[in-house]
Amino acid sequence: MIRRSIHRTYTSLNRPGPLPLGNKKHQQEMLDLIRKKQSKxxxxxxxxxxxxxxxxxxxEFTGDVNPKTGxxxxxxxxxxxxxxxxxxxxxxDF
Incomplete structure (x- = not known):
């Protein structure tokens, strides 16, 4: 029996993370927002x-004594x- 090794290529679509937007400017803006939120x-x-x-x-009041009721x-x-x-x-409700 001959076994074949399977070589899988990893692209941005089969790894965890946000999906690429296609527009590099929008993609960079989204990644910057994600990094900013994660650092915060x-x-x-x-x-x-x-x-x-x-x-x-x-x-409603300061101190230890309620001024209305004492x-x-x-x-x-x-x-x-x-x-x-x-x-x-x-x-x-009670």
Missing amino acids: DAASDINDIHEDALKKPKP EVNGPKNEPVKHNDWSFGGRVT
Whole structure:
């Protein structure tokens, strides 16, 4: 039995990565954007929050005492607004 070795040529279409656009200017622009995003992701801290993530609401008052109710060390935002209970600005059913 004779075995033939298979020689495969690797082109840009059979390796992982973005598909070539055909226009060298557009291709270079796309590659530059990809490298910029990858370097930004690599340089970001692990504890950074994604730019699309919802931010926590700003506290309604400063200090430890709520000026409206006089509560000490309570929540900085009113948890019940518009007849809904919320945690960190997200409304939940209970």
